[in-house]
Amino acid sequence: MRNPKVVILGAGYGGLMTVTRLQKMVSVNEADITLVNKHDYHYETTWLHEASAGTLHHDRCRYPIKDVIDTNKVNFVQDSVKLIKTDEKKVILENGELNYDYLVVALGAHPETFGIQGLKEYAFTISNINSARQIREHIEYQFATYNTEEEKDDTRLTIVVGGAGFTGIEFLGELANRVPELCREYDIDPKKVRIICVEAAPTALPGFDPELVEYAVNQLQRKGVEFRIGTAIKECTEQGIIVGKDDQTEEIKAGTVIWAAGVRGNSVIEESGFEAMRGRVKVEKDLRAPGHDDVFIIGDCSLIINEEINRPYPPTAQIAMQQGEVCARNLAALIRGKKELEPFKPDIKGTVASLGEDDAVGIALGKKMVGTKASFMKKMIDNRALYMVGGAGLVLKKGKFKFF
Amino acid sequence: MRNPKVVILGAGYGGLMTVTRLQKMVSVNEADITLVNKHDYHYETTWLHEASAGTLHHDRCRYPIKDVIDTNKVNFVQDSVKLIKTDEKKVILENGELNYDYLVVALGAHPETFGIQGLKEYAFTISNINSARQIREHIEYQFATYNTEEEKDDTRLTIVVGGAGFTGIEFLGELANRVPELCREYDIDPKKVRIICVEAAPTALPGFDPELVEYAVNQLQRKGVEFRIGTAIKECTEQGIIVGKDDQTEEIKAGTVIWAAGVRGNSVIEESGFEAMRGRVKVEKDLRAPGHDDVFIIGDCSLIINEEINRPYPPTAQIAMQQGEVCARNLAALIRGKKELEPFKPDIKGTVASLGEDDAVGIALGKKMVGTKASFMKKMIDNRALYMVGGAGLVLKKGKFKFF
Numbered sequence: 001m002r003n004p005k006v007v008i009l010g011a012g013y014g015g016l017m018t019v020t021r022l023q024k025m026v027s028v029n030e031a032d033i034t035l036v037n038k039h040d041y042h043y044e045t046t047w048l049h050e051a052s053a054g055t056l057h058h059d060r061c062r063y064p065i066k067d068v069i070d071t072n073k074v075n076f077v078q079d080s081v082k083l084i085k086t087d088e089k090k091v092i093l094e095n096g097e098l099n100y101d102y103l104v105v106a107l108g109a110h111p112e113t114f115g116i117q118g119l120k121e122y123a124f125t126i127s128n129i130n131s132a133r134q135i136r137e138h139i140e141y142q143f144a145t146y147n148t149e150e151e152k153d154d155t156r157l158t159i160v161v162g163g164a165g166f167t168g169i170e171f172l173g174e175l176a177n178r179v180p181e182l183c184r185e186y187d188i189d190p191k192k193v194r195i196i197c198v199e200a201a202p203t204a205l206p207g208f209d210p211e212l213v214e215y216a217v218n219q220l221q222r223k224g225v226e227f228r229i230g231t232a233i234k235e236c237t238e239q240g241i242i243v244g245k246d247d248q249t250e251e252i253k254a255g256t257v258i259w260a261a262g263v264r265g266n267s268v269i270e271e272s273g274f275e276a277m278r279g280r281v282k283v284e285k286d287l288r289a290p291g292h293d294d295v296f297i298i299g300d301c302s303l304i305i306n307e308e309i310n311r312p313y314p315p316t317a318q319i320a321m322q323q324g325e326v327c328a329r330n331l332a333a334l335i336r337g338k339k340e341l342e343p344f345k346p347d348i349k350g351t352v353a354s355l356g357e358d359d360a361v362g363i364a365l366g367k368k369m370v371g372t373k374a375s376f377m378k379k380m381i382d383n384r385a386l387y388m389v390g391g392a393g394l395v396l397k398k399g400k401f402k403f404f
Numbered sequence: 405m406r407n408p409k410v411v412i413l414g415a416g417y418g419g420l421m422t423v424t425r426l427q428k429m430v431s432v433n434e435a436d437i438t439l440v441n442k443h444d445y446h447y448e449t450t451w452l453h454e455a456s457a458g459t460l461h462h463d464r465c466r467y468p469i470k471d472v473i474d475t476n477k478v479n480f481v482q483d484s485v486k487l488i489k490t491d492e493k494k495v496i497l498e499n500g501e502l503n504y505d506y507l508v509v510a511l512g513a514h515p516e517t518f519g520i521q522g523l524k525e526y527a528f529t530i531s532n533i534n535s536a537r538q539i540r541e542h543i544e545y546q547f548a549t550y551n552t553e554e555e556k557d558d559t560r561l562t563i564v565v566g567g568a569g570f571t572g573i574e575f576l577g578e579l580a581n582r583v584p585e586l587c588r589e590y591d592i593d594p595k596k597v598r599i600i601c602v603e604a605a606p607t608a609l610p611g612f613d614p615e616l617v618e619y620a621v622n623q624l625q626r627k628g629v630e631f632r633i634g635t636a637i638k639e640c641t642e643q644g645i646i647v648g649k650d651d652q653t654e655e656i657k658a659g660t661v662i663w664a665a666g667v668r669g670n671s672v673i674e675e676s677g678f679e680a681m682r683g684r685v686k687v688e689k690d691l692r693a694p695g696h697d698d699v700f701i702i703g704d705c706s707l708i709i710n711e712e713i714n715r716p717y718p719p720t721a722q723i724a725m726q727q728g729e730v731c732a733r734n735l736a737a738l739i740r741g742k743k744e745l746e747p748f749k750p751d752i753k754g755t756v757a758s759l760g761e762d763d764a765v766g767i768a769l770g771k772k773m774v775g776t777k778a779s780f781m782k783k784m785i786d787n788r789a790l791y792m793v794g795g796a797g798l799v800l801k802k803g804k805f806k807f808f
Contacts, residue, residue: 130551133590137541137548144541147534186537 003032004335007091007100009081011037011065012045013317013385014299015106017324018331020389023070025332034075034098036091040065042389043129044398045108046317047382049167051132052124052258053174054140054182055357058133063398068390081107084272086292102294102331106324109263109300109315112278118236119162123259126167135258142255143186155253157193160241162233163261164199165206166314166353169216171260172197173355176223195225196252198243200232200261205353207314212361215370219355233261263315265301277303280315286341287327296330298323304346319346321388352378357402376403407436408739411495411504413485415441415469416449417721418703419510420793421728422735427474429736438479438502440495444469446793447533449512450721451786453571455536456528456662457578458544458586459761462537467802472794485511488676490696506698506735510728513667513704513719516682522640523566527663530571539662546659547590559657561597564645566637567665568603569610570718570757573620575664576601577759580627599629600656602647604636604665609757611718616765619774623759637665667719669705681707684719690745691731700734702727708750723750725792756782761806780807 006022008015019035026033043062050056065076079093084105091098111125124135142156159175161168175195183190197204197220204227205213217227228243235242240254265279274281274289280303281289287302289295299320306313313319323344330341352362352374360374369377379400386394410426412419423439430437447466454460469480483497488509495502515529528539546560563579565572579599587594601608601624608631609617621631632647639646644658669683678685678693684707685693691706693699703724710717717723727748734745756766756778764778773781783804790798 130548130591134545134548134552137545141538141541141545144534144538148538187534 003030004101005099006031006033006102006104006331006335007098008033008035008104008106009084009091010106010108010299011035011039011042012106012108012299012320014320014324014327015104016042016065016068016389017321018104018106018298018327019074020068021325021328022331023073025328026073026335028073031331031335032075033073034077035065035069036077036079036081036093036098037065038078038080039129040076040078041129042068044382044385045128046385048126048128048132049171049260050174051129052126052135052171053178054136055174055178058129058136060398061132062129063390063394068394081268084268084274084295086272086295089294100294102334103296104327104331105269105289105295105297105301106299106320107266107268107301110266110279111259112262112264113259114262116233116236119233119259122236122238123162123257125259126171135256139256140182140186143182143188146192147187153255154192155240156255157188158240158252158254159193159195159256159258160252160254161195161197162241162257162259164197164201164204164227164229165261168197168199168260169205169220170354171258172220172225173353173359174357176220176225177356179224190224193224194254196228196254197225198228198231198233198241198252200230202230204229208351208353208361209363209368212363212368212370216353216355216361219359223356263300269297269301276301280312285343286330287323287344288330288341296327298327304344306346313346313348316351317385318348318351321385322346350377350381352381354378372403379403407434408505409503410435410437410506410508410735410739411502412437412439412508412510413488413495414510414512414703415439415443415446416510416512416703416724417789418724418728418731419508420446420469420472421725422508422510422700422702422731423478424472424793425729425732426735427477429732430477430739432477435735435739436479437477438481439469439473440481440483440485440497440502441469442482442484443533444480444482445533446472448786448789449532450789452530452532452536453575453664454578455533456530456539456575457582458540459578459582462533462540464802465536466533467794467798472798485672488672488699490676490699493698504698506738507700508731508735509673509693509699509701509705510703510724511670511672511705514670514683515663516666516668517663518666520637520640523637523663526640526642527566527661529663530575539660543660544586544590547586547592550596551591557659558596559644560659561592562644562656562658563597563599563660563662564656564658565599565601566645566661566663568601568605568608568631568633569665572601572603572664573609573624574758575662576624576629577757577763578761580624580629581760583628594628597628598658600632600658601629602632602635602637602645602656604634606634608633612755612757612765613767613772616767616772616774620757620759620765623763627760667704673701673705684716689747690734691727691748692745700731702731708748710750717750717752720755721789722752722755725789726750754781754785756785758782776807783807 041062047061051058083092113119231245234244269279281297282303287296300315326344350364354360360378361370364377383399445466451465455462487496517523635647635649638648673683685701686707691700704719730748754768758764764782765774768781787803
């Protein structure tokens with residue numbers, strides 16, 4: 001009798017947690033485990049705003065997958081997933097195919113551009129290591145070019161951030177800290193630089209505690225960030241953006257536009273025929289896709305309803321990792337022929353948004369907190385994610401210890 | 405009786421040497437000395453190839469002018485020179501005017517593009533701090549962008565260097581060392597990167613000892629540089645360059661084109677009515693402009709004939725600094741009412757071209773040398789230039805000591 005084949009797609013928070021837990025639970029005689037990922041490294045999606053601003057080197061935000069998987073138990077395939085053929089129990093990769101008995105889809109998110117014209121062509125998104133370092137270099141190139149031109153174009157030094165949600169706010173915090181450094185590096189008068197955040201919703205950080213939102217906005221404004229709240233981006237062009245508010249439109253010229261206003265599930269989900277809302281599949285309690293007893297979907301491709309408010313939980317690393325733990329246990333159960341699977345229930349331990357290296361706002365351990373205390377907590381959360389996947393060794397190697 | 409006004413235009417090698425020598429020779433009661441420079445810093449033009457490649461930070465290639473001038477004796481005006489009106493003994497600046505009794509024109513060089521179409525628009529030149537760091541950032545941005553694109557465009561990673569003269573060869577040496585670092589930083593297969601040097605003359609380093617030229621070309625080829633010797637750039641486009649050889653033309657697509665094939669004197673020279681060849685004035689023995697007893701022209705704006713071969717000396721830092729010394733003595737003489745001025749005679753102590761951090765070729769102390777020995781000598785030459793302007797303190801601060 002052959003071992004069941006377990007295939008895990010994606011080495012983000014959810015996929016990697018699944019693999020690292022599963023490899024401890026099952027023996028080589030119980031299952032053949034294969035992990036598929038586009039790159040040979042895992043990256044900390046929740047740290048990419050730092051790499052994008054240039055305040056943390058992108059190599060600090062990633063580590064080799066082989067450092068955390070047990071290569072005696074797990075095969076690693078570096079490839080891109082093109083399609084899942086659930087009827088044939090098969091995954092089509094760019095350079096091959098894989099059969100599975102049990103599949104875990106943890107392919108993460110894609111940027112959601114809501115059909116806004118020009119965003120794909122002209123705006124950057126904080127999506128992965130490649131895009132983060134491109135943003136960093138793009139901004140540096142704009143600053144480097146400014147002084148070489150006879151006719152100075154101040155809009156080169158304008159950076160627009162679309163979206164004042166979690167990613168937008170965290171990126172603004174890093175950027176506001178980075179700009180004075182960039183001005184020194186490229187001999188630029190800081191007064192020439194503008195950072196403008198455009199948010200369509202009536203508030204920054206929608207859904208966050210209003211007192212914390214006010215603190216965050218005030219702190220960022222103090223560092224020079226301009227907010228355009230209740231203002232929608234209508235179009236993105238080579239020169240900047242067109243915004244609209246109360247039937248008025250306005251052009252904001254900007255050398256750099258970063259789109260940080262939302263994500264949707266990986267496009268493979270919809271292309272493979274799963275029923276989805278914005279690429280996210282409303283999974284069963286046990287994290288399996290409806291109608292597919294052999295397919296788990298976790299992380300940003302999954303949708304879980306918060307029953308208290310009857311709205312979906314936002315996709316976060318925290319939920320993805322918790323799903324990974326449950327998914328690993330459920331896989332082990334299936335491998336051992338059990339029929340009863342464990343239901344998933346998120347346990348939201350806290351939410352902290354950083355505002356640069358030494359400031360943050362959030363709720364953790366049931367308490368509202370701001371400033372250095374919140375910043376300390378944020379770093380502990382970042383370190384905890386490393387610990388859960390790679391143990392103390394990974395925390396020592398990649399952790400954040402610059403507390404004060 | 406008022407003090408004579410001495411105005412020195414430019415704080416490059418020639419201008420700064422003139423000022424730092426003159427301030428030691430004359431008292432505040434003898435002359436009013438004014439130094440005009442576009443920036444408040446001096447930069448080492450001969451190190452800019454390193455800043456451009458990204459192997460040396462641009463801040464290492466500059467120092468504040470106030471660190472080397474005696475501000476009790478010298479007024480510093482930060483401004484750009486627009487025009488010299490010799491008949492009115494006046495200099496027109498962007499933001500003002502200055503009268504002079506004695507003028508020193510040390511305004512340096514501009515790139516010479518020989519009328520080649522598209523060079524000004526699409527090629528970078530290694531001209532100053534601003535352009536050097538723009539080149540560095542441009543190349544980094546090309547590398548950063550490569551992996552973000554679905555359709556990979558390998559020509560993004562092609563760097564064309566126009567000219568295999570001194571600057572071209574030195575830049576190639578740095579670039580060949582830098583590329584492996586860039587490939588690691590941006591996850592790029594080094595095989596995808598091309599460095600192509602195009603030179604119209606029948607040899608690299610024209611005028612250099614053929615044995616040394618062979619060594620240099622071999623070393624650079626070993627590091628992956630491709631040479632197209634006897635090949636002229638016909639046009640530069642947004643996509644790269646068009647080259648011609650033996651009536652054949654060819655397009656070389658490249659994400660980066662650096663033009664390093666020659667300089668001419670600052671355009672202010674010709675605009676101010678001085679008789680000049682490519683912006684360089686054939687000065688009298690005492691370094692004054694023909695017909696202008698009150699105007700010295702030194703450095704890259706001056707032209708001195710090497711009588712042994714009846715051809716002009718190439719413009720170098722070495723000659724500019726030696727001219728600065730003579731110019732300072734001649735100014736002091738004029739200030740003190742002497743009529744007899746000292747003639748200038750270049751004393752070429754050696755010429756060494758670096759091929760990256762640890763390799764070089766050249767002639768110094770009358771000997772041909774290559775490799776680490778030549779590289780050591782090159783760094784001593786760089787340190788000597790610092791010593792002559794700013795003494796031991798400046799050498800300690802900005803000198804090159806990474807010998808092996």
